[in-house]
Amino acid sequence: MCSQGGPLVPFFDWKALYAERADTFGRILHETAASGGFILQSAVDGFEAALAAYLGVRHVIGVSDCTHAMLLGLRASGLERGAEVILPGHSFVAAAQAIHHAGGRPVPVELSEHDWLVDPDAVRAAITPRTRAIMAVHVNGRVSDMDALLEIAAEHGLAVYEDAAQALGARLDGRVAGRFGAWGAFSFYPSKTLGCFGDAGALVTDDDDLAETVRAMRNHGAGRDKAISKDVETWGSNARLDNLHAAILAYKLTYYDEAIARRRQVAARYHEAFAGIAALDLPPGPEASNRFDIFQNYEVCCDARDALRAHLAAQGIGTIVQWGGIGLHQFRNLGFDQHLPKTDRFFARSLLLPMNHLLTDGQVDRVIACVREFFA
Structure with a gap:
């Protein structure tokens, strides 16, 4: 269980990138x-x-x-x-x-609210x-x-x-x-x-x-x-x-396909574990027949984004709001004046969960347990 402790899960382990x-x-x-x-x-x-x-x-x-x-x-x-x-x-x-x-x-x-x-x-x-x-x-x-x-x-x-x-x-x-x-x-x-x-x-x-x-x-x-x-x-x-x-x-x-296969495996586990959580919007799963997604990131959306992020942080799980939660059109001092309410809503609700080929099964288990605990 999440509350019983487990391995820390940094959003990205920079040292492990070389140590691999x-x-x-x-x-x-x-x-x-x-x-x-x-x-x-x-x-x-x-x-x-x-x-x-x-x-x-x-x-x-x-x-x-x-x-x-x-x-x-x-x-x-x-x-x-x-x-x-x-x-x-x-x-x-x-x-x-x-x-x-x-x-x-x-x-x-x-953006399209279908595939983001x-x-x-x-x-x-x-x-x-x-x-x-x-x-x-x-x-x-x-x-x-x-x-x-x-x-x-x-x-x-x-x-x-x-x-x-x-x-x-x-x-x-x-x-x-x-x-x-x-x-x-x-x-x-x-x-x-x-x-x-x-x-x-x-x-x-x-x-x-x-x-x-x-x-x-x-x-x-x-x-x-x-x-x-x-x-x-x-x-x-x-x-x-x-x-x-x-x-x-x-x-x-030379081993890139192996790394992508692992990412897709982690994405499939997330998708299966979170599919029944009505309050959590998920990206399309890896099973789509005409697509092959490589899951650079695994991004979810929910109204309680900030509370979910705080809950995960308290359990030693790192997350990121991509690009600081700032849509391109929000850089007003660069001359943008567009009004994009769908994109604004997306950035207010979106969160990146840990996703990379170096995640262990134990770390993935912990992310799943802690997300599910939050929505229980």
Whole structure:
């Protein structure tokens, strides 16, 4: 029982991330550093090739972080200054920052109360003569309703891009996140499903020309020979993926499916244990036939969110209100003025429970027991 004590359950055990396979991680870091290859050397090439094969995509360009992946993708796509890009208010600020710094105007819209992802009807309603693109954001490891978004985009001549930071390997009807639009962006922040020991990201695309442009942009406009021609036509930046991160990511990719299988197992246990609690709204379970969710997070909603969080904290169980409970549209000083009551209600009720592949069965048992005790 919860009240009888049990193992502590931090929301995320940062030390365990390295301790999991410390000997192998240490060897990889030593070998990579000892080789003298630190910037855009073979480890980066190897990781890009491995991830491209995993996703079935033509090009993977490793970069410093997901925010820069989106920024470079938008710039390489030729986003016009002042162009509007529609995205969900239920998203991290990074996508909007990328749109802003690329010269565009982010336009946040409502989420769907069905799956807590962007509402296609809200996207359609937000289109104006200045709209140029839709940015799908696949939150918590679940792919957005891409069929509807692609249909809307085709009707109005809009581009589609994907913030897939939380969705590496997630699928809808057999198609992986990041391959629906012109490009997709992924994050390898340490707590992500595929995380390194620092910041890193990647842009993926099947567009040869866009890939070459992004490769140049990440390295000051340099070509594949790493030289900057006097005839360079691309304003570049420094957004390179470091070799140390790439080497770790390439290794982690070899057992990535095992990590996702464990996450889905934990999600299935949560779903089964909490399905009968009327006061607790759950995310879709892992059994959906046309979807494969990777459960970057397990997010629940209830009116007594704060009391539930306090109860779990008193029992040594860590939780998080994602992004501080702030919807994108609530950043008024950044110029947003949208009124999104569904998204506001969601953030007032939502809570992330512990979810990662390192959780023990005992820790999962304790989370379940303590949540059920609260609602008993």
